[in-house]
Amino acid sequence: MTIKIYGPSASRASRALWIVHELGIPFEHIAVEMKDLKSPEYLKINPNGKVPTLVDGDFKLFESMAINLYLAEKHGKEGFFPASAEDRAICTQWSFWGMTEVEKSLLTVLIDMFMTPPDKKKPEAVAEALKALPKPFGVLNGALEGREYLLGTKFTVADLNLASICSWAKPIKYDFGPFPNVQAWLDRCLSRPAYKAARK
Numbered sequence: 001m002t003i004k005i006y007g008p009s010a011s012r013a014s015r016a017l018w019i020v021h022e023l024g025i026p027f028e029h030i031a032v033e034m035k036d037l038k039s040p041e042y043l044k045i046n047p048n049g050k051v052p053t054l055v056d057g058d059f060k061l062f063e064s065m066a067i068n069l070y071l072a073e074k075h076g077k078e079g080f081f082p083a084s085a086e087d088r089a090i091c092t093q094w095s096f097w098g099m100t101e102v103e104k105s106l107l108t109v110l111i112d113m114f115m116t117p118p119d120k121k122k123p124e125a126v127a128e129a130l131k132a133l134p135k136p137f138g139v140l141n142g143a144l145e146g147r148e149y150l151l152g153t154k155f156t157v158a159d160l161n162l163a164s165i166c167s168w169a170k171p172i173k174y175d176f177g178p179f180p181n182v183q184a185w186l187d188r189c190l191s192r193p194a195y196k197a198a199r200k
């Protein structure tokens, strides 16, 4: 049965759309509108009233990183979902890390820049978010020293998940000057045809 991915492409659903394109998984995209996320029908699929949601037969799953790790485990090939428990754990590590160390700060800036009317803008919150980002990006820059991807030479679900979070740095024009390895890695990941296809 074809899997279903719920959520507009211009939302965190783009993360799940990227992975299905990357892995060539047949899928149905249900671009449920944000205004319909609290409808009783949608809440039956995802009680959080958020996107993305994955429906795979009778199986329902929310949380973008969980969806992608599940799809990578089920359909990943040629090292995209690594073989060893240690390398798999590294994929989980970077996925959690992106969500806990980077996502909120990037989102604070993104929302303020593009979705907040002038009278509601919060320059202090933006300044605080921008102040927080060099620490995790410094860590990532170090981890990427001398390697093309997080686990070495192969693009894995760790790269896809983390780059999908870090992609928000692009519209806000984050200055990666002090973090050249992050800049090069992010550009490498976001130049993949599957990333571009997911955003159409």
Ligand SMILES: N[C@@H](CCC(=O)N[C@@H](CS)C(=O)NCC(=O)O)C(=O)O
Binding pocket: 011, 012, 013, 034, 037, 049, 050, 051, 052, 062, 063, 064, 065
């Ligand atoms: N941690 C969740 C966050 C999901 C989330 O907040 N999605 C946003 C869209 S990008 C949403 O559905 N917002 C609607 C709302 O909060 O009512 C994930 O990564 O899947």
